[in-house]
Amino acid sequence: MKKIFVCVAFLSIAVVAKAQQDSATKSAPNKPFIQNPPLQLPNFGEIHGNFQFDAQYYRVDSLINAPKVPEKILSNGFLNLTYTKDKFYAGLRYESFLNPLQGYPSGFKGSGVPHRYAGYIADDFEVTVGNFYEQFGSGTIFRAYEEKNLGIDNSLDGLRVRFRPVKGIYLKGFVARQRSFFALGPGIVRGADIDFSVNEIFTKLENSNLRYTFGGGFISKYQPDNDPIYILPENVGAFAGRAGIQYKKVTLSGEYAYKINDPSADNKFIYKEGTAISINAGYATKGLGISVAAKRIDNMSFRSDRAASRTDLTLSFLPAATKQHTYMLPSFYPYATQPNGELGIQGEITYTFKKGSLVGGRYGTTITANYASVWGLDTTQVADQKVGYTAKFLSPGKLYFEDKNIEITKKITSKLKAGYTFMHLVYNKDVVQGVPGFGIVYAYINVLDVSYKLAKNNTVRTELQHMRTKQDMGSWAAGLIEYTIAPKYFIAVLDQFNYGNSESKKQIHYVVAQAGYLKNTLRIAGGYGKQREGIICVGGVCRNVPASNGFTLSITSSF
Secondary structure (H helix, E strand, O other), X not given: OHHHHHHHHHHHHHHHHHHHHHHHHHHOOOXXXXXXXOOOOOOOOEEEEEEEEEEEEEOOEHHHOEOOOOOOEEEEEEEEEEEEEOOEEEEEXXXXXXXXXXXXXXXXXXXXXXXXXXXXXXXXXXXXXXXXXXXXXXXXXXXXXXXXXXXXXOOEEEEEEXXXXXXXXXXXXXXXXXXXXXXXXXXXXXXXXXXXXXXXXXXXXXXXXXXXXXXXXXXXXXXXXXXXXXXXXXXXXXXXXXXXXXXXXXXEEEEEEXXXXXXXXXXXXXXXXXXXXXXXXXXXXXXXXXXXXXXXXXXXXXXXXXXXXXXXXXXXXXXXOOOOOOOOOHHHOOOOOOXXXXXXXXXXXXXXXXXXXXXXXXOOEEEEEEEEEEEEEEEEEOOOOOOOEEEEEXXXXXXXXXXXXXXXXXXXXXXXXXXXXXXXXXXXXXXXXXXXXXXXXXXXXXXXXXXXXXXXXXEEEEEEEEEEOOOOOOOEEEEEEEEEEOOOXXXXXXXXXXXXXXXXXXXXXXXXXXXXXXXXXXXXXXXXXXXXXXXXXXXXXXXXXXXXXXXXEEEEEEO
16 A cells, blocks of 8 residues: 555656646647756646665675675665655655675665655644654664665654644654564554753743753654563663753753663663763864763663664664764774663864964964773673673773874965874774674874865875784775866775785785766766775764675766
């Protein structure tokens, strides 16, 4: 029925559009069928969309442990279509994984329309049926979202309402099931959330420099107990409360979450409650920014299917309290949040020296210093196996991750810009990647990034990177050169050289060459080279990327 509903809806749209098009053609038979500007359809509404296609041809390369790919060519692709008219909206997404690229969950294999929805907005009320994304607060107890780089799409399929009864009060609720590749997970998810904006509710405070917000949410999941060994709770609930205050340039916010006992594959089926607390503070003024964050997580993995693993059917979103690095070598060791328990802090200061000052020079200089540490919880095993353990509230356990880094960026002349980064990493690979036997990695990384504008639309950018470490695969050197002819063309060559590997045959150059064409919203890029094995992370959520050797093609467009 769902597929029939979607097909009928879009067929109706197509029929109306074709009828108006035929009418326009008959009234002006001498005009070409394809017109510029495009045919206007009065009172019809608007259709927008975007398209993406990624493919790779895989070559056998035993030297870098690239797995054999029987299909030779793998591809991921999708097309989004969105229709809006007045207060009504509808849309769908067609996806095709034939078969999914290496490193993506194998459950995405095949093609279909797993995402379709319709809804309307009437004054202060909105209803959506079908698939939708949603988040309560920071997402600690609930976030349904899509991240294509990680192969994550845990959208909900059901019904959602949003309502603003009075100014400053925002309500939303839903009942649904989660997407599980091209099917639905076994659990039923129900949730409600409320937000209060005090300054909007009380008109006398609308122009106050002191701003207050607070809110809370509740999520429950239902999953039948069919386990032959354990007596499992079929209904599991979690709630979170949050508050924020802002005074001029200073902000302070926090959130506390609690989950009742939720035995699952993640926590080895213990009957312990889960808790999470996070605090964020910041100060920002011209030329200066300061931020501090702290969090504690204990047994907060939350899924709509207690047997799921990896990134499947997640309800909670637990971002890492660490900096995300985008350069090649620093991204070798990204931190992945440990939902079963961690204690973390992060602080960052950014300062821009004024133009004309001794350090600022003619164009100014910006320096950013960042520090982050994450530890495990200080736990004690207890006799009751159902409880599993107890944990001291603010006592850190084993070190999982530490990152000390400083960045300096400066515009030297009107054509020349440069940036330098130094970082010291302490990385517990056994814990973070779940691969025992490696121990702790200590790495010292230097990055120099320079760009020079050759002409009005021509820019060349280079990166020189070095990572010194005695652990894991040893030291690395990397370089990149990129030439851009704006706004249409770019070409780049990069090399990552594992010169410090203890095995001489694995002292390999991972060379990649890429080129691309851009026009308006169209982007076509292709390349060839070797990809090292590793992990990719976004916001503390990660996936493994196997080694590969071959050609890549990427096409994106929107309208």
